[in-house]
Amino acid sequence: MGLEKSIQGFQQKALEELERVSSLGELEGWRVRHLGRKSPLTRALRSLASLPLEERRAAGAAANQAKAALESHFHRRAQELKEAQFRASLEKGSLDITLPGRPVVTGRLHPTTRILREICSIFQAMGFQVVEGPEVEWDYYNFEALNIPADHPARDMWATFWVDYTDERGRHPMLLRTHTSPNQIRVMEQTRPPVRVIVPGKCYRYEATDATHESMFYQVEGLAVDKGITLANLKGTLYEFARRLFGEDRQARFRCDYFPFVEPGMEMAIDCLVCRGQGCRLCGGSGWIEILGAGMVHPDVLRRVDYDPDIYSGFAFGLGVERIPMLRYGIDDIRLFYSNDLRFLRQF
Numbered sequence: 549m550g551l552e553k554s555i556q557g558f559q560q561k562a563l564e565e566l567e568r569v570s571s572l573g574e575l576e577g578w579r580v581r582h583l584g585r586k587s588p589l590t591r592a593l594r595s596l597a598s599l600p601l602e603e604r605r606a607a608g609a610a611a612n613q614a615k616a617a618l619e620s621h622f623h624r625r626a627q628e629l630k631e632a633q634f635r636a637s638l639e640k641g642s643l644d645i646t647l648p649g650r651p652v653v654t655g656r657l658h659p660t661t662r663i664l665r666e667i668c669s670i671f672q673a674m675g676f677q678v679v680e681g682p683e684v685e686w687d688y689y690n691f692e693a694l695n696i697p698a699d700h701p702a703r704d705m706w707a708t709f710w711v712d713y714t715d716e717r718g719r720h721p722m723l724l725r726t727h728t729s730p731n732q733i734r735v736m737e738q739t740r741p742p743v744r745v746i747v748p749g750k751c752y753r754y755e756a757t758d759a760t761h762e763s764m765f766y767q768v769e770g771l772a773v774d775k776g777i778t779l780a781n782l783k784g785t786l787y788e789f790a791r792r793l794f795g796e797d798r799q800a801r802f803r804c805d806y807f808p809f810v811e812p813g814m815e816m817a818i819d820c821l822v823c824r825g826q827g828c829r830l831c832g833g834s835g836w837i838e839i840l841g842a843g844m845v846h847p848d849v850l851r852r853v854d855y856d857p858d859i860y861s862g863f864a865f866g867l868g869v870e871r872i873p874m875l876r877y878g879i880d881d882i883r884l885f886y887s888n889d890l891r892f893l894r895q896f
């Protein structure tokens with residue numbers, strides 16, 4: 549019974565003192581004295597364990613009730629004091645309620661986010677579904693399954709950041725994906741044809757940066773597999789995409805290119821907006837900017853995911869995302885995208 553009585557005493561004393569508190573500073577002192585770690589109430593709560601059961605129950609209930617009461621009176625008093633302080637400052641005239649408010653700075657979408665959304669919606673309108681895949685990838689998906697075994701010279705096309713993973717069974721080759729193409733394999737492993745997907749995402753390359761190359765950039769992978777898909781479908785899809793994105797007056801050019809996972813392979817370029825074909829820093833003097841690699845999915849790649857190449861064929865492409873706004877707005881250095889210069893970012 550002794551402790552229960554004492555707790556009631558602490559509570560009464562604290563509440564009387566609270567009514568004499570006249571500022572928020574004093575209130576904080578009150579809180580520390582009566583609810584803090586060294587307050588009589590907290591000490592009483594700590595000593596409960598050593599009491600006989602009956603007394604512990606009664607004292608415990610009293611302590612909890614006192615704590616709840618003190619906390620609720622503390623909040624009430626804090627509110628009263630804040631209101632009093634606000635009224636006093638109004639009366640003193642120190643608060644000019646006629647001042648205009650501070651403008652709220654609104655954020656905006658990054659130019660890459662904007663263009664990614666636009667690219668995805670164009671392909672979605674053409675019947676493609678958007679899926680995603682991991683940025684940290686197995687060697688198997690990034691290279692092996694795409695017809696690029698360990699000693700294949702084509703590996704040099706993708707300077708790689710390796711992040712190998714080691715456990716008790718040994719070293720497992722992992723990397724930051726160098727392109728979005730591993731998702732072709734991931735998607736085909738999980739679905740049966742017909743397939744029509746696009747896969748947007750970040751890619752990483754261990755190479756020196758320049759006006760058109762970054763070590764981190766975005767690609768959008770496209771893949772369509774079905775019976776009777778031809779190179780004409782690939783060219784038609786990409787021409788239509790370029791027309792919807794850049795408008796009728798821009799030129800697109802296809803040229804042969806080599807990728808081990810397609811046969812035949814090609815690249816698509818758009819005429820340079822900055823120099824209109826005359827040659828400049830952005831297009832490296834050629835008048836054209838390559839925006840994607842593409843081709844007909846190699847029969848060995850189809851076989852690897854159990855698609856019969858005698859029944860199914862497909863096309864695929866990998867588009868460099870930043871190159872699109874560069875071409876559209878005449879941005880002559882890709883490094884502006886990720887250097888966090890607000891003077892650049894605020895223009896979009």
Ligand code: YSA
Binds near residue numbers: 726729767841868870
């Ligand atoms: C090819 C055939 C397919 O069936 C499917 C996809 C591909 C593309 C292949 N995976 C690839 O990555 N090809 S690529 O190395 O030429 O890159 C494709 C596009 O990404 C380039 O056309 C370019 O627009 C962009 N790109 C490449 N390296 C870049 C870059 N953008 C910025 N910085 C870099 N370092």
